[in-house]
Amino acid sequence: MSEVQFGSIVASFPCQVQWGDCDPAGIIFYPTYFRWMDAACWALFAGVGYTAKRMRAEHLAMPLVSADCQFLYPAEQGDRCEVRSRILRFGGKSFVVAHEVQREDGMALAKGEETRVWGKFANGPGTRLRGLALPEELTALFRAA
Template sequence: MAASEAAPGPAPDSAIFRMPVTVQWGDCDPAGIIWYPAYYRWMDAATWAMFAQVGFPAARMRAENISLPLVHTECDFERSPTFGDACTVESTIARWGGKSFSVRHVFRAADGGVYARGLETRVWSRYESGPGSPLKGEVIGDALKALFAAPR
């Protein structure tokens, strides 16, 4: 199933988080167009930035033994940006599950067009005794979900 179809839309009332990026030389292949792993790197960065914006920066997550392991990812490519092009990653919660959630990412060009659409599924989990120890998925509470709600 394509990333644009995998989840029909953001979770009800999900806020849109934006992260600007500029295509760097190292993001491009020898032809000078974006190399697909850049999108996956940006999806990961945008998800972590989104959590930081709602009060869960990496330092807090480490201190509380929280992690967001990735269990699925996909990306559909529509246009090819090149070195120096500006891009905005728009991220929303597409689905809340019991212990997992999906994040939809749309990569927008400066003209508003779409470069690509991606989807990640992650598990809200906690290390048993710190990073490196086994992880266990935890139920996603309403308080966490509320942090991602669109402002009213």
């Protein structure tokens, strides 16, 4: 599997820590970061033309292989943040997205990675998902930008 390094496109996904995102310790409940990373990944792809609407229409999906996150500093309710996301690498069928979560004052809150595959539903959502080779047309969008 030949891998290509990508790093040029960095998408920014704005978010804010809500009351319900926090736990009894008064700080962010950690799965919230994974919710944000997932949403940020979708925003990254929407930014190059693969919007939710298009993904739906073309029966595309990008299920997870693995995900990890390091929690660097506790976020509190009201904190305005952004998730900065970029493709770390494209493999044949899989790719890795790197995410950094920053508070608006620049404080690094968390950083993580998602490994995903590219796939297509055989017959619409809910039907069997088949892994696909990452289309050159897609990877080129990240290379060109």
